[in-house]
Amino acid sequence: MTIVPWDFATDFSRYRVIIRSFSLTPTLVQLAIILIGMRNGHSIARAWHCLPRATQIALPLLSGFCMIPWFIGAEDPGRIPMAIIVFLVHVIFALLIFQLIAGFSNPQRKLLAKCIALGVIAYCIIWGVSLLFFVPVGPGWISQVPGLTHVRGLSFFVVCGFYMALASLPEMPTEKSNKREYVIAYLGGFVSILLAFWSGSRGSIVAILGALSILLWAASSFRIAILKFSFLIFILGALASLALPIPHPSYGIIRFTNVTSDITYLSSGRTTIWLETLPKILDRPIFGWGLDQFQLIRFESFQGFKQPHNIVLQSLISIGFVGSAILAVAILPILRKARLQLDSLVRVSALGMIATTCILAMYDAALYYNYPLMMLAVAVALAFAPDGLQSAPDK
Numbered sequence: 311m312t313i314v315p316w317d318f319a320t321d322f323s324r325y326r327v328i329i330r331s332f333s334l335t336p337t338l339v340q341l342a343i344i345l346i347g348m349r350n351g352h353s354i355a356r357a358w359h360c361l362p363r364a365t366q367i368a369l370p371l372l373s374g375f376c377m378i379p380w381f382i383g384a385e386d387p388g389r390i391p392m393a394i395i396v397f398l399v400h401v402i403f404a405l406l407i408f409q410l411i412a413g414f415s416n417p418q419r420k421l422l423a424k425c426i427a428l429g430v431i432a433y434c435i436i437w438g439v440s441l442l443f444f445v446p447v448g449p450g451w452i453s454q455v456p457g458l459t460h461v462r463g464l465s466f467f468v469v470c471g472f473y474m475a476l477a478s479l480p481e482m483p484t485e486k487s488n489k490r491e492y493v494i495a496y497l498g499g500f501v502s503i504l505l506a507f508w509s510g511s512r513g514s515i516v517a518i519l520g521a522l523s524i525l526l527w528a529a530s531s532f533r534i535a536i537l538k539f540s541f542l543i544f545i546l547g548a549l550a551s552l553a554l555p556i557p558h559p560s561y562g563i564i565r566f567t568n569v570t571s572d573i574t575y576l577s578s579g580r581t582t583i584w585l586e587t588l589p590k591i592l593d594r595p596i597f598g599w600g601l602d603q604f605q606l607i608r609f610e611s612f613q614g615f616k617q618p619h620n621i622v623l624q625s626l627i628s629i630g631f632v633g634s635a636i637l638a639v640a641i642l643p644i645l646r647k648a649r650l651q652l653d654s655l656v657r658v659s660a661l662g663m664i665a666t667t668c669i670l671a672m673y674d675a676a677l678y679y680n681y682p683l684m685m686l687a688v689a690v691a692l693a694f695a696p697d698g699l700q701s702a703p704d705k
Contacts, residue, residue, distance in 0.1 A: 335457065336680035337396055340403040347406045357405035362643035369401060372636045376629055379600030386606055393601035396680065404687035411691035419656045419692055423477035427498030430471030434501055451558040461560065464505055465514035465674060466682040469666050471502030472518060476539055477659035477692070499539060503547030508554050510565035513674045521665035529658040580619050580673055582611050587618045591626045598630035617678045621671040624678060648694050660693035
């Protein structure tokens with residue numbers, strides 16, 4: 311996990327606020343992995359040359375295009391170059407992690423998934439221990455969640471922990487396994503779903519269920535294993551959440567039972583955000599308002615949201631129709647080139663994580679914050695990178 315010790319402190323220094331607000335901790339982790347990979351002879355240039363030609367042209371063009379609002383006027387111009395730097399770190403990390411995981415065998419990928427699932431468990435344990443020294447009061451349970459600026463950010467940990475736990479299951483029916491492997495997998499999944507129900511993270515549960523329906527249709531060879539794991543984990547997680555104290559009205563499984571015809575209430579105000587975002591997009595349709603400017607734009611019914619809780623609107627208001635078109639040119643050739651073989655539970659689970667992230671991005675910030683973007687790159691590599699590719703590192 312990407313949680314560092316200072317984020318469990320009781321005070322909010324200016325330094326800590328900057329780290330949290332800009333989600334810089336995952337970026338620092340990405341830079342560390344990039345440096346480790348380069349020191350071990352892995353070449354970013356070689357990975358870059360494996361990209362489709364259209365992508366190689368579109369990505370630098372997009373980076374330059376995103377600077378235009380900096381020149382023509384933005385609410386806070388300083389955020390734009392920082393966002394571009396973070397974007398480039400994401401690109402380099404994705405290239406390098408794909409190259410690294412391409413050298414992993416399936417057991418090594420399963421070990422990686424197990425470590426990530428254990429990371430989610432470790433996060434929950436450390437958070438629990440921190441409550442022995444500092445217990446938030448009232449709204450603090452929303453804004454003082456370790457490593458996050460809002461409790462709903464736990465959705466990303468839930469998605470990551472659940473699918474990496476699923477990937478940790480022994481391959482069926484031929485793989486010889488012991489009880490410890492099952493315990494780690496089921497414990498990781500249980501803790502993740504318990505975290506979702508207890509924290510009231512409805513979005514993550516809906517996205518996971520939607521993606522699981524895709525997996526059950528696409529991966530028939532693993533259908534029984536997925537059903538058994540998911541059914542047991544969801545039942546146990548939901549029941550266990552009832553035994554935990556509810557520290558704030560925004561927490562608890564009761565949020566899942568709120569049935570109303572008021573679409574604004576049901577969507578937690580998202581429909582209002584979407585409707586007010588559309589006119590702002592049309593105000594600057596070509597270049598957009600600039601990267602990371604949404605929270606500074608003046609809206610009638612809300613203020614301060616970092617993004618519009620929808621990846622399409624997020625792209626259009628940030629980089630306009632032209633920038634979004636360039637982004638599509640960069641991504642579509644990669645999707646066309648991708649080849650997926652659902653021949654292992656690791657690949658199937660990684661595909662589920664990708665699908666869940668994409669679903670979540672339609673009504674949440676799954677493609678805005680650095681942690682889910684970083685883990686999406688890992689999931690893409692686990693799903694699509696060929697097994698045990700022995701490409702000699704550059705020396």
